[in-house]
């Protein structure tokens with residue numbers, strides 16, 4: 001898979017790297033990475049807020065200019081999850097969370113932004129808890145950092161560069177079959193609880209052959225498409 005080769009933008013404090021990356025796509029600039037030391041209004045999936053502590057987190061957005069109008073853009077986000085998991089030695093959880101055991105250490109948001117030529121460009125935002133020494137009580141059971149789980153502190157820029165290198169090592173994500181063998185090696189999805197769009201609580205069974213979540217609600221099988229988990233695309 002191609003990692004973008006355009007210029008990197010490294011900023012101190014921003015609202016959201018996704019917003020800045022989107023502006024660069026809309027204005028036709030060749031930027032490939034927008035990285036910030038701190039986000040004041042980070043965006044998560046499904047309209048949630050992504051909180052990150054100043055200087056303790058990696059927050060960056062990758063602009064995939066080489067993948068305009070990709071037929072299955074959710075695969076780009078899932079591929080990024082695999083690259084990030086390999087780079088920082090975590091597992092993955094559907095659709096594209098980075099986890100260590102039951103705790104989340106990073107999240108990924110994929111958005112499609114329209115370029116001046118009318119094509120939709122995937123912009124993948126990655127947030128990883130790097131150097132936090134603790135979390136507030138309400139998060140401590142579900143969130144962790146690389147520092148808490150592994151040795152040492154990590155630099156945001158070096159970690160981002162490591163993820164980009166891992167992206168280059170992945171196969172082209174044309175179909176789920178291209179990523180599935182790697183996903184299966186790192187997958188901690190089965191058994192996890194998911195709140196479905198209709199409010200039902202489901203238990204994950206597996207990730208299916210089209211990247212969909214196969215889950216069970218009161219003994220009945222249901223599926224959630226990966227494309228439904230992709231949030232924030234422009235049409």
Ligand code: BTN
Pocket residue numbers: 015016017018019039041042043044045046048050058059060061097106107108109124125126127128
């Ligand atoms: C999730 O909800 O799990 C996805 C979180 C994605 C957060 C990253 S941090 C860098 C980029 N900029 C944002 O505003 N969000 C993404």
